[in-house]
Amino acid sequence: MTKNTSRKKQAKILRIFRKIHRITGALLFIFFFIIAITGILLGWKSHSNDIMIPQSYKGSSTNLQKWLPLDSLHKNAITILRDSISTDLSSELDRIDVRKNKGIVKFIFENHYWEIQLDGATGNVLNIGKRYSDLFEDIHDGSILDDTFSTSNKQFELVYTTLMGLALLLFTITGFWLWYGPKKLKNSRN
Template structure:
């Protein structure tokens, strides 16, 4: 849980976890190509495993970058320029698998709710009580220093 959380914190900095977003030729404007034309461009990439819309896990439109990301069920990401329908990048996206491991849904729903949820709650309680005990000891140290300086 903690290891996967650390990896998720680094997903924008580490290309291996999640591919960086490319930039299209036109940014902050309405896409010129139709959704079907953009998806047809993604269909040309064999490694992504697209043969129809059913294999599409999600499509992430980034108008500010002028791209659309098509993510397959096999965690391959195809980034396509929204104006030229040119494939800009093809890369494996590992952040979704890491997130599923992190929240326990990778294993089973009963593991997610029966093991990972209680472990997360327990970890949060330990964190809160640890901060409280640290603050309490620091407060007592400061109070004792003030008392010894006035004597």
Template sequence: MRRARPLHRWVGVPLTVLIVLSSVTGILLGWKKQFAVLQPPVQRGASLDARDWLPLHQISAAAEAALHARLGEPPGPIDRLDVRPSKGVAKVLFRDGFWEAQVDLSTARVLSVDRRASDFIETLHDGSLFGEGGRVTVSTLLGLGLLLLSMSGLWLWWGPRLTRRRT
């Protein structure tokens, strides 16, 4: 039992930074759809009928042109297209700068261009801000640290009760 207290302290104190960061970013990610500052609200396109929709290369070209106009320079590569059939829009997400352009699927009209703070928050939350190695390191440290803290904390709480019960 005497070894559990310093172990608990030496794991807990440095791990507190990761726990607080993970907790705060997790809360923000849980609320991202409630606040436009975290993630732009989904717009509504002119038609929900997929037969009216334009090809994705036209949608992505419209998004690239709109972001180019906004930034004054060519945008980086597109990371992904998130098609929302129930809204008639595609969210075009860019790899650099956490930018998003929402484009009407039937007219290719750009409905909004904005940053996605939630994507930055997610990279902090999962450690991927520091690359794939950082993501693996952060999740491993956090997981092992919380496991050790749980076990040593349980022992610090339960150990004295066992000792008293035996005597």
């Protein structure tokens, strides 16, 4: 293969990579924008002065033997949800976050973004707060569509994260070649 043929082949590959990079970028721009913004917000959630995620308070005891049973705390959290926030909200739990070292239990609900923090020993309310970080996380990974359409196996999240991961991999490869290809082409002329 001659030097001229090799350069033409490298230039053709470079044009193909540029086209793939440009078309993919145009098609997926909005998704990359959403991922970038929500990623930045999630990175800052602990430094948001309780705007995105409620502060964790301290309970009266870190000794688990002094704590109320978890089912009693759960019933208390449901009562507080109904009395203090809304009777219309689902009481289905996403998770229970036990913070022994802080003496608290957080009840985080499934179908909305409310959190109720209780003192593990007394069952008293320490905080009621909205978890916007969970909303941003659901947008970031596409699971908000699974929640919206009540899918059975998080199909939207799987397709979305796979597509975005492959697109990022493609952008990395084509972006590297768009940087390295011209250097290689220039060196082949010398």
